[in-house]
Amino acid sequence: MMIESQGKTTEPQAAGVVLSEKARTLPSGEREFMMDVRTADLEVNMGPQHPATHGVMRILIRTDGELITGAQPHLGYLHRCAEKIGENVEWLQYLPYTDRYDYLAAMNNNLGYSMAVEAMLGEEIPRRAQMLRTICAELNRIGSHLIAFGTYGLDLGAITPFLYAFREREWMMALFEKICGARLTYSYLRIGGVFNDTPPGWLGEVEHFCDVFEEKHKEYVDLLMMNHIFVKRTADIGVIPAEMALDFGLTGPMIRGSGIDFDLRRDTPYMLYGELADAGAFDVILGSGAKGALGDCWDRFYVRVMEMIESVKIIRWCLGSIEPGPVIAPLPKVLKVPAGEAYVGIENPRGELGHFVVSDGGKVARRVRVRGPSFCNLAVLEAIMPGTLLADAVAIVGSTDVVIGETDR
Amino acid sequence: MLASSAVREYLTNVWDGVRTTLVGMRITGRYLLQKPITVQYPDERLPIPDRYRGIHYLEQEKCINCLACARACPIDCIEMDAIRHGKELEWVSFTLDYQKCMFCELCVYPCPKDCIHMGTEFAYVSFDRSEFVHDLLSFKGMAPDAKVRMREAKEKKALKEAAKLAAKQAKDESEGNGDGD
Amino acid sequence: MQHGNLVHELLSGVAPEAVPEWATILVTAVIGVSVLVGLVSVLAMFSVWLERKVSGHIQCRYGPMYVGGWHGWAQSLADGVKLLMKEDMIPLGADRVLFVLAPALVLGSIFGAMAAMPLAPGFYFADINLGVFFILGMSALTTIGVIMSGWASNSKWSLYGAMREAAQVVAYEIPLGISLLAPLMVAGTFNLLEASEAQSGWFGMKWFVFQNPFLIPAAVLFFVAALAETKRAPFDLPEAESELVAGFMTEYSGIRWSFFFMEEYAAMFLMSIVGAVFFFGGFESPFTSLAEWAFVAESGADGVVTEAAGIFELPLLYHVTAGTVLAAKALFGVFLMMWVRWTLPRVRIDQVMTMGYKYLTPLALVVVLATGFWELILS
Known part of the structure; x- marks a missing residue:
């Protein structure tokens, strides 16, 4: 409405949609008449450099004032040919690359890939290695959800919870730094186990972290999740009904936020998770629609925040039953994987992270294919964003908790 | 209501x-x-754990130039060059390109002599890209003790050869004497 | 105790008879303007430093620590120098005249508003009868500058910011004005000095909030409306850094950008002063009473300092104490605004409107009505 009149064009057809002296039917069925005012929707590029797109994603938004009438995410700004690299480096050498697609949950990525290769090898993983893998994966899930929590606050204008979340994440990273030497791209897991046993006292430190984290978690809930402004900003926004969630193939907190009880850790038990589920060590958190419609942004946020406590429970269970032993299966240094193919899907913090690997019996994979959860979850944006306000767009993008490194790979 | x-x-x-x-x-x-x-x-620093994966360091005396680390590297950022003099090595270069290196530590484990390690140094700053190609060698050419060893070996060899020669000469002489008979 | 303008009296006192009256007024004005400009810049720099320290400590970090030695006190100075040194950029598609004019208008109008702000009982720039209305009117002018900047930038994000600012300020002028009506009724004056005067007594604790129970909710309403008026979080929608990149200031950089920044902090201080004067006693505090009492005891007067008292007999200690008390109250208000900012998420634009029109305005009306009845019954 405003941009048009700034242009110096005299021909009305030169500048986009012109609805002069025409009527259009609003979604409500009402007829709206446009007499003299030439109006056109404003197309805004949100990104690739925008504070709220969590990386280099571009969303082409069509707006009518503050109201969004259409949105289309554009991907590919961070494409690094990760899958193709997998076909060119040895089995183990691909492991550091898996760190880099979902860089907030590198341990989980390592786990997915090494489990896919192990499925073809048919190797038995030592129990202590499985315990350490579980502890690390769940610690990393906490870290990843902390980022989701903090950046969501940041998207909605609350800066302080972000710093608080980073404080605890920093601690988590320090723990990983002690066990594997890296803070973000861990490559701690190896095909067949983990590469190093814990340093002395590390498990005690993890326990201490769990104790403190549970206290701080209450603050997160009070400070942000239950804040009235926050609730009003997220409840009833970006509602994904259960039907739609299934149609779009959403996974992880996105689908659980819509009330569908689906968690790969319990439903396709891998590693120790079957045992954990039987022991009742963790619950699957579901969106309840407590503050608005079921499947809104608040529900997804709620699922993430509460899952952190479930992860703490899992870690505690593992800490209680971990025993000394070998941490890696005896495998040759240069791995040759028997010909075949395997698909392993694991529960990443963002949803189902699937690795499909094909081997022709050589030292190098024939094909590595990754099913990224953020990539699949992002598709729903186009369906739920129209009809919301510009500020809600930020809330909705934040509630999908995408990592652009993984959507683009 | x-x-x-x-x-x-x-x-x-x-x-x-x-x-x-x-x-x-x-x-x-x-x-x-x-x-x-x-x-x-910059004034206070947090302790860096022992396992920290920072800039590499090399125990050059142990290294046998076997290229195991270079082969293990996913991005081929390790290059090494040495001239072999029998058992001893004359080092030319052992470079790591830190523009490529992703600090995955995969180069450390295959080493048969356990001589390449990752240190605790993490700040590597430069105005020039070429400076990121870092030479891990602490000395070029041959190690001093290697030189000594080589000299000793050479001397030994020379002695041996001299002895051999002497023996041969003695033999030749005795044979010559015999011929002369 | 009503005093004349300290500077003017001082000048009149020392100037020879031959100097005409208008000359002393002019010199007073020049001195006043320079003091005001210096005050606003120093205030903005101090507030930025304070904001960074407060936010830092709230977030378990230190904030600036290096520049200048003690807790990075000179950080804002260094930043100011940096902003001055920066290239003055005007986007190619921008409307150059409006683009340049907008920050000047924003800063100019806040300077204008500050003219009616008293710093000490005898130190003010303009003693205006309708002081509050003047301040509210002038500070509302900044909106024009913000809209100008949003339009002139020729950026979509800036335009969004400008439109939000327009809608928001229009919505919040109303509760801001109405919530101020309540203390105005108690004070019976629009003049800030007189309102402060009306609260003297009870050892400096006869503040309006203690005089009338309905002034406590009025103060809360005023605080919320002032937050929105000064574009502070949770109402910082015009700049909304996570939604609109930087809103109306997206295309600004360097010293022009810092004008908007200075305006924000000056407006915060100004609103806090207004709040302090009309709710929390203005200059009055036990310390002020003590200073006054000391002066009276010393001079032997019967508690009334006549206007005839010459400039050199004025109780300087009293003025300094009163000024410090007011500044401390205002800075506490600024601190409160910062505390709120670093706690709350941002509200959405329709919620801002809802809150302004459906919550604050009716509640303010109720409070005004209740205050009126209370006053009526008491009198």
């Missing part, structure tokens, strides 16, 4: 807004009075 529920919602909104704001301000206010947890970085 409808009006009363609307009024109740209105008042609940006001109350919730004020209450949750105060709850939040209590939390932030409490942290305002606490000591910060950050450290003043």
